[in-house]
Amino acid sequence: MGVAIRAAGAGDRELIVRLLDEAFQDDPVSGWVFPGEEYRRTTHHRLMAAFTDIVLAEGRIDVTEDGSACALWLSVPADGHEGPAEGGTAAAPEGPDGPGGVDEADDAVRMREAVDPANPRVEEIARLLAASHPAGRAHEYLWMIGVAPERQGEGLGGALIRHVLDRCDREGLPAYLEASSTRSAKLYERLGFTFTGRTLDLPDGPQMWPMWREPRTGPAPTANAARPLGN
Numbered sequence: 001m002g003v004a005i006r007a008a009g010a011g012d013r014e015l016i017v018r019l020l021d022e023a024f025q026d027d028p029v030s031g032w033v034f035p036g037e038e039y040r041r042t043t044h045h046r047l048m049a050a051f052t053d054i055v056l057a058e059g060r061i062d063v064t065e066d067g068s069a070c071a072l073w074l075s076v077p078a079d080g081h082e083g084p085a086e087g088g089t090a091a092a093p094e095g096p097d098g099p100g101g102v103d104e105a106d107d108a109v110r111m112r113e114a115v116d117p118a119n120p121r122v123e124e125i126a127r128l129l130a131a132s133h134p135a136g137r138a139h140e141y142l143w144m145i146g147v148a149p150e151r152q153g154e155g156l157g158g159a160l161i162r163h164v165l166d167r168c169d170r171e172g173l174p175a176y177l178e179a180s181s182t183r184s185a186k187l188y189e190r191l192g193f194t195f196t197g198r199t200l201d202l203p204d205g206p207q208m209w210p211m212w213r214e215p216r217t218g219p220a221p222t223a224n225a226a227r228p229l230g231n
Helices: 010-023 030-035 037-059 102-115 120-132 155-170 183-190
Strands: 005-007 060-064 069-076 138-145 175-179 207-213
Touching: 010 037, 010 060, 010 069, 010 138, 030 037, 030 120, 037 060, 037 069, 037 102, 037 138, 060 155, 069 120, 069 155, 102 120, 138 155, 155 175, 155 183, 175 183, 183 207
Parallel strands: 138 175
Antiparallel strands: 005 060, 060 069, 069 138, 175 207
């Protein structure tokens, strides 16, 4: 039996924030941004709420009908990349005439001040993500995917991703994401994503793996569709 998926709306905000908060509490990147278990427990949800608001306004959030998993997507045009910077969180430091200009830098500051004013890593992570984001081709950007901890390993994440990748294949669109662990990178490989060749290294912290997927022109391998995908 397939996984029932629907588009989330404003009424799903609290559900999405809770899912992301719970799913990423033990994520290495979240641990870097918010070091310390108690600090992360009381603060992490603010960043997840900010991300949720951005994607509800500018992108698409898919959620399983039972509310156990969600995926946040942004459609990125060919003439510019979107991500935490362009979505209102941070900026790539490239100067006022390109990505990472003055307005985006101001967005980065506003995000830090809104989420955790004394924590420069809130601003820094978004700048780094924006700086590494590919430009020049329209694509779908999987910003985040969260599965309730007790439901991980059931294939819900894979179903959510394939829901959009099927459209990407029909429309000839590539897709992009950043894996936050080697485990998740291997899982994304099953869906056709390939490591771009250069890691995103957080200062004194973990690595991230930018991954790109070209659209498939033929039918997807059935073996991949049967494998579960976690966070």
